[in-house]
Amino acid sequence: xxxxxxxxxxxxxxIWRGSTCVFENLxxxxxxxxxxxxxxxxxxGKTTLLKTINRELYPVIRPDSHVRIxxxxxxxxxxxxxxxxxVSNDLHQRYTPTTTALEVVVxxxxxxxxxxxxxxxxxxxxxQQCAIATLEELGVGQLQNSALKHMSSGQQRRCLxxxxxxxxxxxxxxxxxxxxxxxxxxxxxxxxxRGLAQDGRNIVIVTHHLNEIPPEVDRVIxxxxxxxxxxxxxxxxxxxxxxxxxxxxxxxxxEVDGYYLAYPG
Numbered sequence: 001x002x003x004x005x006x007x008x009x010x011x012x013x014x015i016w017r018g019s020t021c022v023f024e025n026l027x028x029x030x031x032x033x034x035x036x037x038x039x040x041x042x043x044x045g046k047t048t049l050l051k052t053i054n055r056e057l058y059p060v061i062r063p064d065s066h067v068r069i070x071x072x073x074x075x076x077x078x079x080x081x082x083x084x085x086x087v088s089n090d091l092h093q094r095y096t097p098t099t100t101a102l103e104v105v106v107x108x109x110x111x112x113x114x115x116x117x118x119x120x121x122x123x124x125x126x127x128q129q130c131a132i133a134t135l136e137e138l139g140v141g142q143l144q145n146s147a148l149k150h151m152s153s154g155q156q157r158r159c160l161x162x163x164x165x166x167x168x169x170x171x172x173x174x175x176x177x178x179x180x181x182x183x184x185x186x187x188x189x190x191x192x193x194r195g196l197a198q199d200g201r202n203i204v205i206v207t208h209h210l211n212e213i214p215p216e217v218d219r220v221i222x223x224x225x226x227x228x229x230x231x232x233x234x235x236x237x238x239x240x241x242x243x244x245x246x247x248x249x250x251x252x253x254x255e256v257d258g259y260y261l262a263y264p265g
Contacts, residue, residue: 012025014059014065037213041246083170171204176209229242240253
């Protein structure tokens, strides 16, 4: 029987971000086809972990330490981008307001920000057609030639989601997915994420808002100050007692239709 490699396997990893050691001797594994939320307050290490998974950061090289993505220590980053789609506020902010929806999505084929200069000559008609079809699937096909500055925040975020989906990756990583969105845009976006999870994709959501965790997510990894302080089934990790301790403020938790909501304790 062939054992499927983990989506990510981290063993005794020490990871620095700039001059700050964020993780020391971190061990963590996320299997393929899991739906996971990585939760924690600001400064807990969520962004560093995301950048490590996405191969933007690397651990200190030691013989007893490794970070493997889909069973491999080393990746051609362009190939990895085809396997893992990422949507983040950081990526969102790197696009200029004049970039069109179509340019955003097509840039996903080239792991670039936009398709300017010589890169524009490498865009194929097949790539354009696939990008348009993906925009249409997400309900923003009519905006393909519109600049980001003429769209709502929710429409912009769907363009970024289309960029992540254009390769049809099996894994999606979503960093604070509803940041800056109003109720209507947030609810619509979360509903689309639920659909993607139900299609069998790996979903990894990085957040500090419980309401961004859809019902399909069944595992929660809770971080605090560069350490995994809880890791398990959602109902067990998302307790008021545990969140109060990690966030250092009284927290109560309610569950409504599979969603968890935090309110002052």
